[in-house]
Amino acid sequence: MEAVLKTFGLGKRFGMRWAARGIDLEVHRGDIFCFLGPNGAGKSTTIRMILTLLKPTAGTIQLFGKDLHKNRCSVLSRVCGIVEKSDFYLFLSAYKNLEILGSMTRRIKRDEVMEALERVGLIARAWDKVRTFSHGMKQRLGIAQALLTRPELIILDEPTTGLDPQGMKDVRELIQRLARDEGITIFLSSHLLSEIEQVATRMAVIHRGEMKAQGSVAELLASEAIDYAIQVSPIEAALRVMQGIPWAQVLSCGESMIEVRLEPGHASELNKLLIANGIEVASLYPRRTLEDFFLRVTKGVAEI
Amino acid sequence: MTLFRLEAYKTFSRWRTYISFGVLALIVLMTEIVMRVSAREIIGSMMKAFQRDFIIAGNIVNAWFITAFIMNSLHFHIPFLITLVAGDMVSGEATAGTVRFLLIRPPSRQRILNAKYLTALFYTAGLVIFFAVLCVVLGLPLFGSGDLIMHRLGQFSVVFIPEAEIPFRMLLAFAAAIWSMTVVASLAFLFSTMAENSIGPIIGTMAVVICFLIFGNLPLAFFRHLKPFFFTTHMLLWQGFFDSSIRWLEIGQSALILGMHNAGLFLIASIVYRRKDIKS
DSSP, X not given: OOEEEEEEEEEEXXXXXXXXXXXXXXXXXTXXXXXXXXXXXXXXXXXXXXXXXXXXXXXXXXXXXXXXXXXXXXXXXXXXXXXXXXXXXXXXXXXXXXXXXXXXXXXXXXXXXXHHHHHTTOGGGTTSBGGGOOHHHHHHHHHHHHHHTOOSEEEXXXXXXXXXXXXXXXXXXXXXXXXHHHOOEEEEEXXXXXXXXXXXXXXXXXXXXXXXEEEEHXXXXXXXXXXXXXXXXXXXXXXHHHHTOTTEEEEEEOSSEEEEEEOTTOHHHHHHHHHHTTOEEEEEEEOOOHHHHHHHHTTTOOOO | OHHHHHHHHHHHTSHHHHHHHHHHHHHHHHHHHHHHHHHHXXXXXXXXXXXXXXXXXXXXXXXXXXXXXXXXXXXXXHHHHHHHHHTTXXXXXXXXXXXXXXXXXXXXXXXXXXXXXXXXXXXXXXXXXXXXXXXXXHHXXXXXXXXXXXXXXXXXXXXXXXXXXXHHHHHHHHHHHHHHHHHHHHHHHHHHHHOSSSHHHHHHHHHHHHHHHHHHHSOOHHHHHHGGGOHXXXXXXXXXXXXXXXXXXXXXXXXXXXXXXXXHHHHHHHHHHHHOOOOO
């Protein structure tokens, strides 16, 4: 799998405080890679270093296999990003903003600008000044300017922050469409777990400036014991069966529901065992969520 | 060139840019109207000392005289108008948040800075040229042409420049004025690279100009030694073109010192901006 973005021991220190330290990221082509962390964890600092807004104190960055520092112009022409909120020249129209920002990468034709505006649903507002746009429209315009340069990698720093639910949904769908239909690699940071669960293929967790985990979402969630809620009858018989299993740990027991922690890959085995012992299994579903995982790797102190 | 074109487009798309042109037009218009109404009185007070010894005849209060008269206030109001735009050139992008889009593009920070600096110089030149054209275009129909007779401020001397020589000298004087004003633009530009909004650079630049004007006029040996190196000492180099004979060497030296200021200020601005972390 080709690595589009790689960082090696990336770090940034402000005064005596390390905002990010020892960040080793690896984003593959075609990924929707989510960079997860609570507010102040170092996500934006890392993204700003990747986009050359901040100078790293330590480490190196590789984009498309080339050192960013030595090949800034050639690699950044293949990347586009939105850091925090999308801010534009408010006194210019949406069209003119895109034309100006796009022209900094390559020669832009009028049709290309209009096409980018159409893709984000802003074609009807092409000639309106950006000062009349809502926050959501500015975010979509931000994505339009990213598309205009035909990037291979789009880096988005908390792209749904401040948006209403519909705006968040629009942006999420747009991100998924870009990755699925156009093969663009997406690197996005967020502190919204639900957002990451819905769009991410791979993810990394950062906390207090340090990397805590990295991998595919499915792998990370499957790597450790998962809690299940099992609705069974009779419950006493089910408890007796489970108490004899080394890979199952009963956490709690209700009137008809048992919460049990299972080692990875044993859910169907438990189901078979219960049925074989004449126990009726009405439902068995994992209660392990990304939130559990996140709280565990950040030792439950994260404020998200 | 593309970056310069884009920067110029952005700068000249903002109404704020035209405040300076409007203010200048108002200053020139008001001055010329007042001069038209009370020219005799003004000339009388200016030439009081000479009227006992000389008979001055002809169209003294002509367009050239008015232009030179208004130019004398150049180092007061034009620097402020220049800082309005030059001081906002880089810091304005931070205020608006557009810096985050701008600096993640392939062009290097230095190239972006070069384009912005060129735009600041272009605006400065445009402002002085607008001022010159307005003075002459309004002055000629209102006051007509003629020889230029000027009283050197603080000196008991009168300078006489024949009408035929004036357009050429005016051209050189305005070119020199542009050059001297570029130092103010460079200073505002430097402050702009250090700030996150334009208020600091505007106030900072004006504070530096005022301080150096004061230091240059303090009767202290320390400042007397330093005065030849102050940019404010050389900002009025354009006046050299309105002497009886042009002192090229002095003008050249002043131009060189101003040029060194420009180069130094831009160099510092480049170092500051290339190393700057964008946290906004």
